Amino acid sequence: MQNIDLILIITTAFLGSFGHCLGMCGGIVVAYSSSKVDAKSSTTQQTLSHLAYNFGRVTTYALIGALFGLLAQALAFTPTTKGVLFLLTGLLMLLAGLSLLGKLNFLNRLEVSLSKYAWYQKTFKALLSSKSLGSFYLLGLLNGIIPCGLVYSFAIMAASTASPLWGAVVMASFGLATIPALFMLGFMTKFLQKGSLRGGMMKLAALLVVAYGIFTIYKGYNFVAHPNAMQEMMDEMRESPKSGKCGGMKCAPGKCG
Numbered sequence: 001m002q003n004i005d006l007i008l009i010i011t012t013a014f015l016g017s018f019g020h021c022l023g024m025c026g027g028i029v030v031a032y033s034s035s036k037v038d039a040k041s042s043t044t045q046q047t048l049s050h051l052a053y054n055f056g057r058v059t060t061y062a063l064i065g066a067l068f069g070l071l072a073q074a075l076a077f078t079p080t081t082k083g084v085l086f087l088l089t090g091l092l093m094l095l096a097g098l099s100l101l102g103k104l105n106f107l108n109r110l111e112v113s114l115s116k117y118a119w120y121q122k123t124f125k126a127l128l129s130s131k132s133l134g135s136f137y138l139l140g141l142l143n144g145i146i147p148c149g150l151v152y153s154f155a156i157m158a159a160s161t162a163s164p165l166w167g168a169v170v171m172a173s174f175g176l177a178t179i180p181a182l183f184m185l186g187f188m189t190k191f192l193q194k195g196s197l198r199g200g201m202m203k204l205a206a207l208l209v210v211a212y213g214i215f216t217i218y219k220g221y222n223f224v225a226h227p228n229a230m231q232e233m234m235d236e237m238r239e240s241p242k243s244g245k246c247g248g249m250k251c252a253p254g255k256c257g
Helices: 003-035 043-075 079-100 106-110 118-129 133-144 149-160 164-184 195-225 227-243
Strands: none
Touching (some): 003 043, 003 118, 003 133, 003 149, 003 164, 003 195, 043 133, 043 164, 079 195, 079 227, 118 133, 149 164, 149 195
16 A cells, blocks of 8 residues: 555545534534533543544454455455456445435445444443443444444445555544544534535545545556556565665665665
């Protein structure tokens, strides 16, 4: 995975968090903030509580990313199958982006409410009644499994890496990039929930998902059309740090930037 991919992922997640996450998870943040966070406690304690909740979400997302990356890795065992995987994930990203723009109901049909299940209600209430730091983290873990269109989009991106490690990195980056919006929610609720602001950021995030999907489809086409050339290029990229080459040219040890 290249640095440009991570920059795009973090940017998309950050914008999407203001447009989508505030609507999906804002109610949970407000609920636990009013019932679990003691207004009389120190700023440090309140900050740690919010961070514990958010890092719980990030943990769940990272595990989801690792799982999707592992499943994709099992399928991408040749350059051609890797290309087919890229084509499929790129198409799914394209559909996800159009769905986030409101052009399709693709993601809405996949979202299933967990609140109707007794085990979820029981666990949520138990965690909401506790004020221990661990309960905030566990609540974040629970929140992370809530079906969400934006999470699906990034899970598809994680699958496109065909690697459990990079899949986890993609989803962890997504989770970390959504923290600022949810962290600030308690301080700027009315401002952050303005329809025009959220709508604009959501459109930008959706357009980036569409762009990333098109780029992934293009990569998939290259793998299918030129499997040997793409495999050689990937092998060279993996070997260049070990062989002491900089951009195809030999250089002195320790001089490769």
